Amino acid sequence: MxxxxxxxxxxxxxxxxxxxxxxxxxxxxxxxxxxxxxxxxxxxxxxxxxxxxxxxxxxxxxxxxxxxxxxxxKGDLGTDLLTRQPVLTLVASALPRTVTLALVGLGWALIVGIPLGCLSALRPNSGIDRLIGVFSTSVIALPSFLLAIYALILFAVVLRWLPAMGAGEPGDIPDQITHLILPAFAVGLGWVGYIARLVRASLLETLQENHIRTYRAFGVSDMRITLRFALPIAMIPVVAVIGVGLGSLLSGAVLVEVVFSRPGLGSLALQAVTSRNSPVLVGTVLVTTLLYVVANFATDLLAAFLDPRIRKEG
Amino acid sequence: MTAIVDLRDVSITYAGAHGPVPAVRGVTLALERGRILGLVGESGSGKSSLVSAMLALLPKSASVQGRIVLDGRDLYSLGEHERRALRGREMATVSQDPFTALNPVVRIGTQLVEFQHALPNLTKPEKLRRAGAMLERVGIADPATRLNQYPHQLSGGLRQRVAIAGALLVSPKLLIADEPTTALDATTEMEVIELIRDMRGEVDGSIVLVTHDMGVVGRLCDDVAVLYAGELVESGPVDDVLNRPRHPYTRALLACDPARIDTPSRHLPTVPGTVPSPTALPAGCIFAARCQDVMALCHEVKPLLSAAGASRVACLRVSAP
Structure with missing residues (x-):
């Protein structure tokens, strides 16, 4: 390892x-x-x-x-042309907000998407499977920024349940959480459908494998076989696909940040582009790249954790 | 003596795209407790369907007619839940392909513990200890290390030993081994055959062994049943069937066993022709088209299984005067 x-x-x-x-x-x-x-x-x-x-x-x-x-x-990303602040400071304050948004968005998508995929795979072609299928395809087709705009209008403007703009008062955790709900919803919803589809397909394939029959021949229940012995294998390709998709997850988060006027890498990059502030732009792009590389490294490690065969090869 | 497995007029039909496919037809067969039955036949003879039916593991597209009685219980009058309770408790199976039969991402020890899930009153450490002891019994050195390894770290022969150990761990009344040596090379095959023979004491000795190798049958089995195109053509004690094969198909199979060929030859004998498709069966004897001793009657009258010596044979040459 x-x-x-x-x-x-x-x-x-x-x-x-x-x-x-x-x-x-x-x-x-x-x-x-x-x-x-x-x-x-x-x-x-x-x-x-x-x-x-x-x-x-x-x-x-x-x-x-x-x-x-x-x-x-040396950690020197240059100076902001307008405010004369070090770019590192600007990026360092924006980075955690974007990462939080992306992770919370992906997190809730996984929490909802994996069980939906399992439910579909346990009863393939049943009514519930079709329902989940229609739901998944619909939300995959929705761009996250569009979803963000409609969610903003409905829940923040019309219903006034949740705040519309910003990231909440610094230090006020409950306030920050309420500010996170709508953006994270918008970032993650498409991924719920995507993950549900991926898990279903991968799980159905895994359930056809010979070793699954071995467990059935030993009288292990279908539920336990699916969750304990098939799902970890089915998750290996899903993790790989999510790793590749992290780029679009980040860009989705960046767009959603702009819609909700949340401070973060997205707003920072947007301001930098509109004011031709190239050091800031370079800094944000660089940090986004770094983020992407780190995230891919993390998914590689996760894949190795799931599959002992990966650890051995090469 | 009651039979451990009693098949009565068992037929298995698959729902195919172009109508039903009768893969197994009217098989009546019993295995006495403590004996090893060899189930022999070519590919497509229905032997795998038959053992899947014994385990109640047929796909949803298959339906079973007739009765399969396991130790006095009619398998298909039980509910799915009760059938599942029988698997891994009263019967266990060793699969054909050791390379895919074990979960690739779960440690050997964890899998062997899982196989014992139906055994009452055992804690997890106890099950793991039993697993280690069983690995040692099936001839695996350093079981503590093996328990911690993943399947891909073991050779095919070792994996099949692990699979056999798993089946023996639940002390089943019946062990079903579906071509356990097909995927292995010749020397490993011999070792596994020896192992199954050594281990028969662990399972009251009741084993159903699926094979297409008459040599394996001769070395290991007490009884033999020969299937052809989904029907039972001959069955009886190994001594009787192998020394006095009465059905032409059994004779042809024996002639194909390289160990029985005395005269050197450049060609391995084969049975000419192919197995008839279950959807286009001939009117008379199913073997008539390939039979060397065929009579005119064979194409019209279907032979029934009837007693001949210690065996039962479905051949008009035997039953008709």
Missing amino acids: GSYVIRQACLAVGVLLTAIIILFCLIYLVPGDPATVALGPRASAEQKDVFRQAMGLDQPIPVQAVRFLGNLL
């Missing part, structure tokens, strides 16, 4: 490095002079030169790249 963890960790670092290099290249490929963007169109040529020297933009590109990487390793 130990060697497997180390190998996956090295792989994750490699992916992250590649992502950083691509990101750096993209910054240079984007048209527009950073000095003009930062100082405005009316800045003089001398002012721009001073700015370039101060920012190190007059250096050759490889030198800049190494410096960029060095600064990253």
Whole structure:
């Protein structure tokens, strides 16, 4: 198990490095002079030169790249062009909110989706299976930001059950929780259907396997066979698919943040784009990438935990 | 002596896409307590359907007619719950393929404990201890390590030993082994056969062994039943059937056993022709098309199973004068 963890960790670092290099290249490929963007169109040529020297933009590109990487390793993501705050501070305050939203959204989707999938697989093609099937397909088809807008209108504006905007008062946990309910609902609902479908298909396939017949031949009840002996196997591909889908989960969370005006990576990125605040944008993209890599690493570990055969291979 | 298994006119019909498929027809067969029955036949002869029916593990598309009486209880007059209670308590099974018969993500020990779920008054540590002791009995060295391992860490032969240990752990009255050596190589096959013979004392000796290998039958079984295309064509004590095979199909099967061939030859003998489809059965004897001793009568009259010596045979050459 130990060697497997180390190998996956090295792989994750490699992916992250590649992502950083691509990101750096993209910054240079984007048209527009950073000095003009930062100082405005009316800045003089001398002012721009001073700015370039101060920012190190007059250096050759490889030198800049190494410096960029060095600064990253030191935890320096640059400074916000508008507020002059370190980007790291901005991102560090936004990151936990986005992660919380994504995790709570995925969490409730798993809690509801897995039992729905099991229910479907236990009675395939029954009325309840069809009902779950129709529900799943419907919610998968709904984009999360659209859902967020309708949920906002219904529960926050019309019914006034839940707050419409923000993330709640800092330090006031119950307030933060009530602010989390609607966004997490919007982020997770599509995933409920997705997970229910995945679990159903995977479980039905697993239940056909020979070792399941062995347990039946020993008189173990269908319920126990399904939950104890088939579900852990059925979850292996489901975990893999969720790992790949984490990217869309994060982007869903980012969109929902914008709808609910929640501070987080989404709002931060949106502000950065609209105000051409490139250090902040680079910082958010970088942290999102990091988040994605870490999440994939976590799903790899989870898959290895579920399947002893993965631990052994290679 | 009462029979441990008593099959009375058992037929198994599958609901196929183009109408019903009668896979097994009118099999009447009994196994006395303490004996090993070899169930022999080609692929598609219905032997696997028959043992699945004994375990009440047939798919939903199958229906069973006739009676299967297990130790005095009519299996198909019981409710599903009672049938399930019989499995893993009174009867246990060893499956055909040791590579897929064990759950790949659960430790051997946990699986062997689970197999004992119906045994009363045993705690989990006690069940694990029994499992370890049984592994040792079936010839697995270092059982403590094996209990902690996953199936993929064991060889095929070891896995089949584990499966046999699992079946023996519940001390069943009847052990059903469905081609337990088919997936194994020749030397491992011999070891497993030896093991089953050594272990017969653990299960009152009542074993149903499905095989297509007459050599295995000769080494291991007391009784033999030969199935052809879903019907019983000959059954009786092994000595009688193997030394005086009366049905032409039994003779043909024996002629195919490499161990019985005396003269060197470049070709392995086979039974010419193929098994008739259960949906297109001939009018007379089902074996007539492939039979070397076929008579004109065989294509018109269906032979019934009748006593011949110590055995029963369904052949007009035997029953008709």
